[in-house]
Amino acid sequence: MTDVNRDDLEEADRLLSRGHLSEDAGDFEHALAHYRAASLAAPRYARACMNLGNALRALGRNDEAIHAYQRAVHLAPESAEARFNLALQRLTGGDVDVARDELGEVIRLQPGLVEAHLVLADILERQGKLDEAEASFIRALELDPNHSGARLNYGTFCDRLGRPYEASRLLEQAKALDPGIKGVESPILFGLNFRTDVTADEIAQVHRRIGAEIQQASGPAFQTWSNVPDPERRLRLAYVSGDFHHHPVSLFLRPVLEHHDPIQLEVVCYSNRDDDNDVAAVLRRACSLWRNVSPLDHEAFARVIRDDRIDILVDLAGHTHGNRLSTFALHPAPVQASWLGYLNTSGLSAMDYRICDRYTDPARETDHLYTETLVRMPHAQWCYQPWYVPPSYERAYASAEHTDSIVFGSFNQYAKITDDCLRLWASVLKRVRDSRLLILDVRPAVRKALEARVERHGVDPCRVQMHNRQSIDQYFRSIASVDIALDTIPYNGATTTLDTLWMGVPIVAMRGERAIARGSYSILSTLGLDRLVARSKAEYVDINLRLARDASERARLRKQLRAQLEASPLMDAPGFTRALEARFREMWRLWCAGKADFRRDVSA
Secondary structure, X not given: OOOOOHHHHHHHHHHHHHHHHHHHOOOHHXXXXXXXXXXXXXXXXXXXXXXXXXXXXXXXXXXXXXXXXXXXXXXXXXXXXXXXXXXHHHHHOOOHHHHHHHHHHHHXXXXXXXXXXXXXXXXXXXXXXXXXXXXXXXXXXXXXOOOHHHHHHHHHHHHHOOOHHHHHHHHHHHHHHOOOOOOOHHHHHHHHOOOOOOOHHHHHXXXXXXXXXXXXXXXXXXXXXOOOOOOOOOEEEEEEEOOOOOOHHHHHHHHHHHHOOOOXXXXXXXXXOOOOOHHHHHHHHOOOEEEEOOOOOHHHHHHHHHHOOOOEEEEOOOOOOOOOHHHHOOOOOOEEEEOOOXXXXXXXXXXXXXXXXXXXXXOOOOHHHOOXXXXXXXXXXXXXXXXXXXXXXXXXXXXXXXXXXXXXEEOOOHHHOOHHHHHHHHHHHHHOOOOEEEEOOOOHHHHHHHHHHHHHOOOOHHHEEEOOOOOHHHHHHHHHOOOEEEOOOOOOOOHHHHHHHHOOOOEEEEOXXXXXXXXXXXXXXXXXXXXXXXXXXXXXXXXXXXHHHOHHHHHHHHHHHHHHHHOOHHHOHHHHHHHHHHHHHHHHHHHHHOOOOOOOOOOO
């Protein structure tokens, strides 16, 4: 900067100050004009180039931002800040390797910059270098043990690797360090569902506490609504989700949307996802109104709901990614219910009902675990209609390579394979000699870690075949190729359990202590397959052992399961939808009656 004229430098600083004022006001176009003028006033002033890059980045002009940052680095090659901004912009543009190399220079110049280590950890995880990524997280925390963001990022990293205990501890520490930190509440609660070291009562208590915090942070809830309190009129029903794409929520919602009674209901979908995909297109055609609400904050979204005169607002996310619970906390609709996406309580006092079934939540057994009033469906809470027509399960099985050994399979998300789950599976594999295990959803990045975990539980990793996520066709073929499917605990499958049965493959369920651990039990109970339900870990192992030894029983199941599923309430879309609508109508009638106890159980 020694070759920058002092007068030019003063003029550039004056223009930069004006730009900062515009930027603080959110006016990046005017900020950009000031920063560009500053860079023209002092062409060799790195600070002006950096600010120019910042404004361009905010406006989404990525290539121009990169050019500005490159100019700043050229003028000040020893500036860690300039190189860090360039690395971030390279990462935004998808130049992962270049961003990683640039971050290496940043850390060389300023080893104590925590944010550089965190971004590097993210890049290393993307590249499958998990050990190096974890080392970067640990180094960041060594530099600043009280960095809440570092604990948040490390916690979500552990969660993705199927390490729920560490994830929960780190996320809770992040919140303790910074009670106002954003984005930590739902991951804390979601992670509890994977753990077996906490009771259902303890999990409910944490949900209530964090739910109350969400309520308080969201602001005062509405107490009055302009909706006409006519108990029998046509209702405006709205579903809210960030999962209107290739996701289990859309799989289960589609047959319901397609069978809703248009005389009784006008159906609205609020999508919290800015993505025009083929699944969303199908769902959009089945509803009266579709709105993308992802750009709206929780108050603006609440105003839209009230302007649309929604009578019943249904949350399909709970504490999963992309939820809008802060809006539900405002109670913008007279009646609010949770269904489908999260088998636990929202923790919100503003969520009136939760739709479940008599298997996941038997009457008077689990009601105390919820802030919502439970509404039980007469059978299971899922309505199954495969989005894709899979190949014949008999042909798929016949075309697979077989030996005399039994092949078990797991088709759930990798994160559900906790150490407790793997320990149980290992007990099965040890009892069934020469058996093998096929596991899907194993990214190359976690393959070595899973092999080490398998070995720690006393199973030779050579007996375990691992595949990354597959195309939908190959996914169904993989299911059909195994003899017996293994369910995950404590977080069961639902979509995968139904897909497995659809392909004629038996799966053993264990009846757990809470709803999240009773998904497969609910499905098998609805099908009348009580002989595949275990009440303990020992019984889980024994039933799998019995199936492995009984080839004729497996053959009978392979021929019968799809027909049994098709004839069951699980695939009766008209009947399921009528039952669901009846429960919505009863919720509405109770609200119209103005009863103080309108949130009483409305299930039959």
